[in-house]
Amino acid sequence: SGIGSQKDRVVTEEEWLQKWEMGNTGFHKEQGHPLLQKYLNVLLNGRSGLRIFFPLCGKAVEMKWLVDMGHSVVGVEVSEQALKEFFAEHNLPYHEEPVPEISGAKKLQSTSGNISLYCCSIYDLSSSIVGKFDGVWDRGALVAVNPCDRERYVSLMITLMEKNSSYLLVTVSYDPNKHKGPPFYVPESEIKSLFG
Numbered sequence: 001s002g003i004g005s006q007k008d009r010v011v012t013e014e015e016w017l018q019k020w021e022m023g024n025t026g027f028h029k030e031q032g033h034p035l036l037q038k039y040l041n042v043l044l045n046g047r048s049g050l051r052i053f054f055p056l057c058g059k060a061v062e063m064k065w066l067v068d069m070g071h072s073v074v075g076v077e078v079s080e081q082a083l084k085e086f087f088a089e090h091n092l093p094y095h096e097e098p099v100p101e102i103s104g105a106k107k108l109q110s111t112s113g114n115i116s117l118y119c120c121s122i123y124d125l126s127s128s129i130v131g132k133f134d135g136v137w138d139r140g141a142l143v144a145v146n147p148c149d150r151e152r153y154v155s156l157m158i159t160l161m162e163k164n165s166s167y168l169l170v171t172v173s174y175d176p177n178k179h180k181g182p183p184f185y186v187p188e189s190e191i192k193s194l195f196g
């Protein structure tokens with residue numbers, strides 16, 4: 001019962017790839033997320049030319065918003081289809097290269113150089129590969145991670161943050177007995193204990 005009903009649920013990488021193949025991507029927001037607009041100054045805090053990280057990025061249009069404002073974006077996503085759709089839908093030329101540190105991974109990078117999208121699992125990344133970030137946009141990421149992987153995910157995210165970085169997190173509030181997720185219900189108290 002309660003949030004216990006979700007804690008053992010696992011969505012495999014294969015299932016995510018299938019969602020993309022089937023077009024079962026109701027989470028994608030064509031118009032971008034109003035909460036990023038609303039809290040943009042919290043993320044940027046008057047700074048320019050930031051490096052912003054998009055964990056579990058899908059084809060989030062907010063990546064384009066931020067590069068258009070002069071920032072650079074790094075994303076990670078298991079679905080290559082999602083990443084290719086991102087570049088295609090914004091008419092952005094890109095090239096692909098292997099990631100020497102991660103077997104089987106690819107980096108898709110815009111020709112302009114300011115968007116780098118890693119096609120691999122987030123758990124394959126580290127700060128020695130992607131560096132550290134001034135800001136994080138976490139929408140559909142913590143809430144999409146399997147409940148059993150939350151601690152691992154948050155510990156990794158903390159290692160990817162610069163000292164003065166800001167982290168915008170979007171969660172969803174609902175009765176976890178009524179939906180199995182994802183998105184999973186992550187209560188405020190758990191967020192506090194995860195991020196400390």
Ligand code: SAH
Nearest residue numbers: 016028056057058077078121122139140144
């Ligand atoms: N943040 C995006 C997508 C949210 S849905 C948005 O706001 O639209 C979650 C995404 O995470 C899916 O596209 C899924 O393919 C991807 N994903 C799931 N597990 C992952 C993992 N371990 N590493 C990287 N991407 C993952």
